[in-house]
């Protein structure tokens with residue numbers, strides 16, 4: 001399991017794979033960062049994914 005902080009606030013999540021981490025963050029984005037999802041261009045999404053993958057690599061194992 002790895003621990004990650006939401007790239008857009010301080011909420012923490014734990015998951016065993018990047019896919020599960022994204023599944024865990026998705027409902028949180030829908031409720032707390034809806035405007036980010038709704039306003040995202042394909043370019044924004046690519047950027048977010050790049051940031052996410054970087055953070056995942058750096059995330060500490062728990």
Ligand SMILES: [Zn+2]
Pocket residue numbers: 006007008009010011028032033
């Ligand atoms: Zn957040």
